[in-house]
Amino acid sequence: xxxxxxxxxxxxxxxxxxxxxxxxxxxxxxxxxxxxxxxxxxxxxxxxxxxxxxxxxxxxxxxxxxxxxxxxxxxxxxxxxxxxxxxxxxxxxxxxxxxxxxxxxxxxxxxxxxxxxxxxxxxxxxxxxxxxxxxxxxxxxxxxxxxxxxxxxxxxxxxxxxxxxxxxxxxxxxxxxxxxxxxxxxxxxxxxxxxxxxxxxxxxxxxxxxxxxxxxxxxxxxxxxxxxxxxxxxxxxxxxxxxxxxxxxxxxxxxxxxxxxxxxxxxxxxxxxxxxxxxxxxxxxxxxxxxxxxxxxxxxxxxxxxxxxxxxxxxxxxxxxxxxxxxxxxxxxxxxxxxxxxxxxxxxxxxxxxxxxxxxxxxxxxxxxxxxxxxxxxxxxx
Ligand SMILES: *Cc1c(COP(=O)(O)O)cnc(C)c1O
Numbered sequence: 001x002x003x004x005x006x007x008x009x010x011x012x013x014x015x016x017x018x019x020x021x022x023x024x025x026x027x028x029x030x031x032x033x034x035x036x037x038x039x040x041x042x043x044x045x046x047x048x049x050x051x052x053x054x055x056x057x058x059x060x061x062x063x064x065x066x067x068x069x070x071x072x073x074x075x076x077x078x079x080x081x082x083x084x085x086x087x088x089x090x091x092x093x094x095x096x097x098x099x100x101x102x103x104x105x106x107x108x109x110x111x112x113x114x115x116x117x118x119x120x121x122x123x124x125x126x127x128x129x130x131x132x133x134x135x136x137x138x139x140x141x142x143x144x145x146x147x148x149x150x151x152x153x154x155x156x157x158x159x160x161x162x163x164x165x166x167x168x169x170x171x172x173x174x175x176x177x178x179x180x181x182x183x184x185x186x187x188x189x190x191x192x193x194x195x196x197x198x199x200x201x202x203x204x205x206x207x208x209x210x211x212x213x214x215x216x217x218x219x220x221x222x223x224x225x226x227x228x229x230x231x232x233x234x235x236x237x238x239x240x241x242x243x244x245x246x247x248x249x250x251x252x253x254x255x256x257x258x259x260x261x262x263x264x265x266x267x268x269x270x271x272x273x274x275x276x277x278x279x280x281x282x283x284x285x286x287x288x289x290x291x292x293x294x295x296x297x298x299x300x301x302x303x304x305x306x307x308x309x310x311x312x313x314x315x316x317x318x319x320x321x322x323x324x325x326x327x328x329x330x331x332x333x334x335x336x337x338x339x340x341x342x343x344x345x346x347x348x349x350x351x352x353x354x355x356x357x358x359x360x361x362x363x364x365x366x367x368x369x370x371x372x373x374x375x376x377x378x379x380x381x382x
Contacts, residue, residue: 005066005181006250012058013065029240030054049236051228059239060211062246063201066180067193069213071220073227074239078176078196079104080232081210083112085172085194087226088219091117094138098125098155100148100353102174102196103342110346122349125155126286131163141170147177147290150302150337150361151354152277154286157293161189170219176200179328181253183294186215192223199328200298202245203252206329209234209242252330252366256299259372260364266373267303272310272380274358277302299364300327302337308357310380311336315360317379320371327363332372335361 003011020028030053035046046052056074064072075081082105089095097109099122109120123130125144142164146155157173164171172192173185179200185193195201197209214220227233234242257280264278279290280297290297305311314334315323321332325340335341342355350356364372 008062008065009181009249010247012062027055027058027240027243029236031236050231050233053236053239055236055239055243056234059234059243059246062243063180063195063197063211063213066184066246066249067175067213068184068186069193070215070217071224072211072213073220073223074197074234074242075210075212075227076232076234076238077208078102078194078198078210079108081194081196081212082108082174084223084226084230084232085192085212086113086116086118087230088170088222089118089140092119092138093117093140094119094121094136095141095143096121096123096125096131096134096139096169097143098145098148098153099123099349100151100153101143101145102149102176103337103345105143105145105174106342106349107344124153125160126153128156128159128163131160135163135167135169139167139169141172143172143174145174145177146183146293147279147286147298147300149177149300150277150335150342150359152279152284152286152300152302154279154284154290156289157185157188157190164191165189176328177300178294178296178298179249179253181249182257182296182298186213188293191215191219197242198326200253201249202242202329203249204245204329205326205331205333207238207241207245209238253296253298255366256364257296259366259369260297260299260301262369263362263364263372263376264301267301267376270380272306273303274306275304277304300361301364302359302361304354305358305360311358311360313382314376314379317381318375319378320367320375321362321379327361329363330366332365332367332375333363335363337361 060072171190173190174194176196193213195211268276278301
């Protein structure tokens with residue numbers, strides 16, 4: 001890659017060349033459903049916005065530049081991207097997934113995936129032996145989140161890429177939690193990278209989007225055909241909002257990560273907090289692996305309170321921090337995974353993973369870190 005990521009966030013891989021005839025500094029919003037034909041059998045390259053649109057193309061090129069992907073397709077939400085990804089597979093195909101996944105992905109696989117005949121095994125992918133033990137002649141893909149949601153478990157992507165190559169599997173990595181600023185799975189051997197662009201890429205808690213970034217042209221063509229056929233693509237105005245958000249990705253990630261480390265250290269010493277899950281703390285079991293494959297641990301922290309009462313009190317007493325789903329934006333958000341993001345995950349599975357009534361998940365935002373800590377401190381007081 002020729003230019004550093006800070007520059008790519010703003011200019012993509014376009015070698016700084018203008019693509020707009022009027023040299024608009026902010027890429028225009030092509031708010032049009034369709035495009036006129038210049039002659040029979042002739043096209044400007046744009047025919048219909050479900051298939052191509054200049055604003056979406058600009059966004060897709062930017063995300064490809066950030067992920068080192070061959071091509072990227074932008075979807076209306078992260079789940080639209082995840083769903084489109086699983087359309088690559090058919091009845092009888094076996095997929096090995098991290099057991100600690102975004103709740104919506106687990107729900108998708110256990111309902112629609114099951115209806116479509118996908119055979120899915122949820123395993124602890126931090127233990128490579130468990131992945132190897134589940135591979136069968138029908139296995140087609142490994143589906144990984146690292147750090148995972150909400151337990152922040154770290155899976156070794158180099159090791160997964162090796163297994164995927166040796167067994168002709170697709171390695172699919174949901175990179176939402178670290179964003180392309182901190183981790184690039186394609187460079188480590190992944191075939192497809194998924195983003196819920198709603199989170200760090202947008203960064204402002206105001207736009208939903210999803211992305212599938214592909215390592216090869218062949219995969220990208222299959223994904224484009226699925227997007228064109230199923231239609232869950234991203235609208236032009238939302239593409240523009242995403243372009244705008246991505247411009248500041250590097251500075252946001254740096255500051256949010258800096259804040260998160262301080263908050264994690266503070267939580268770790270608080271008498272009412274029994275455990276902190278943050279891959280940036282040296283005592284985290286995935287600390288070394290994360291250091292090898294990522295440029296940081298990001299700004300997502302989960303923590304366990306001493307009692308259910310404390311957990312509920314924090315959620316009800318936070319003032320500046322909002323008790324809400326989602327993550328990755330300028331505003332700090334606190335989530336109750338057991339009742340929110342992971343409510344549809346079977347209880348037995350939640351218990352095994354540690355997603356219980358004492359677990360809280362915090363997305364550390366861009367407010368002054370002293371204010372974030374002060375808010376948590378007052379909310380923890382009885
Ligand atoms: C939020 C999220 C999704 C789903 O994205 P939406 O934009 O909410 O549809 C998928 N994966 C991860 C890791 C997420 O955090």
